Amino acid sequence: MAKTEIRWFLQGTTASVTCGTKGIDQAIVEELARLGATVHTCVRNESELNECLKKWKILKLNLSGSVCDISSRSKREKLMDTVSSLFQGKLDILINNAGKGLFKGALNSIEEDYSTITATNLESGFHLSQIAHPLLKASGGGSIVFIYSIARIVAFPASTIYSATKVDVNSLSKSCNC
Template sequence: MNNRTWLITGVSSGFGYELTRQLLEKGDNVIGTVRDKSKVKDLMERHPETFTCEILDVTDVPAIHQLVDHSFGKFGRIDVIVSNAGYGLFGAAEELTDEQVNHILATNLTGSIQLIRSALPHLRNQGGGRMIQLSSYGGQVAFPGNSMYHATKFGIEGFCESVAQEVAPFNIGITIVEPGGARTEFRYESARVANLMPEYEGNPAHGFLSMLDASNGLAPGDPVRMAARIIESVDKEPAPLRMMLGSQALTNTISRLEARIADYERQTELAASTDFPAGE
C-alpha cells in the first residue's frame, strides 16, 4: 500500500524514537514532537524530506490543538496518531509533591486525552484512521511506589476503551499498547523519583529502587521488536483494542486479572443482596 503519514508525540527517546526510526527507514512520513530538537538531529539530517520535527509540550493544551490542526492542514491526511509522550514517577503517594502529582496527570493523562480529542474531527472528516495510545501493563496491574503513574495509565485506558466504541462507526480504530519492562530511557534515565522519606525505608513502596538499578539485571523487553509489533498492528482489521508486549508482562497481567475475577465471583451474594426483590 501507499506510504502512511504518522503523527507521534515524544519521539526524542524510547518507543517514540524507535517507532520514528523504523517508519522513516521504510519510507513513511512522520510528524514527530519533541521538546528539544537536538535529540533527533540524526533523524532530521537523514530524512529531511519525510521527517517533520515539531516542538510540543503536551501539558500545553492549546498548543496540542494548534499542532494537530496545523499538521492535518499541511499534510491533508494523517493515517495514524500515536500518543506516546509520558514518563514514570516513583515514590509513595505521601512522598510526592502537589506539583509532581499535577504534572504527571497533565502529561500522561490530560495530554493524551486532548491529543485524541483534537485528532477525532480530522479523522472523522477524512473517513477514518488509526489511533495508538501507549499505555503499560501498569494500566492493568498496580505496584506500590508507582501510584500516580498507575492513575494515569488506568485512566487513559478507560478513556480509550470508551472512545473506541464511540468512533468505530466512523472507521476510526483505537489500540491501547501495554508494554512490559523494556530497555529504554523510560526506566533507566528519564524516570523521576520523589524525595524519599525515611519512614518508608524497608517498605514495599521503595521496591522500585531495585528495578531502576540496571546492575540488578536489565528489563527483558526489546524496544526494537516492540516498535515493530506496534507498526504491524496498523494493518490489522479490526484494530486490536489492546496489545500486550512482553511475556513477563502478559503472565503477570493474566495472574492479576484472574485474582480480580475470583474476588468478584466471591461477592455474588453480596452484590445480589442490594437489589430490589424480583417483581418489586
C-alpha cells in the same frame, strides 16, 4: 540472506506520534516511516529532536518534528495546527505515545506532581484525540493508538500517580474505541 517478505505497507498515509526520539518511541516513528508513512513527531527537547532529524535525513526517512510540551493545552492545539498544515488537513494515524514518569510514593507526591503527570499521560491523549478527529475523519477513517505501560497492571511502590494514569489511559482507549 533471505529476502524479507513485506506483508503490508503504509505508503501514502500520514501519522503523528507524540514523543518519538528515544527507545521504543523512536522505533515506532522509524518503523512507520520505513513502511511508507509520512510521519510527524513532537518532543519537549529541541536538541534531541534535531539530532534525530539529522539521523532520519541521512536514512532518507520521511519524518518531520517539532518541539511541543504536550502537557500544555495550547501547545497541543498548535501541534495539531502544524500537523494539519503538513498533511493538508488529513491524518491517518495518531499515536498517543508520550508519557512522563514520576517515581515518588503517594505520601511524597504533591499537587503539582499529580497535575503534571495527569496532563502529560492522560489529558494529552484525550485532548489530541478530540482535536485530531476532524483530520482523521477527513482522511476517510483513521486510527488512534494509545501506548501505555505495564504499570497499568503491576503496582510499583514509587509510581502511584504514574500507574494510575496508565490505568486511565487503558480505560480511555477502550472507551474511545466505542
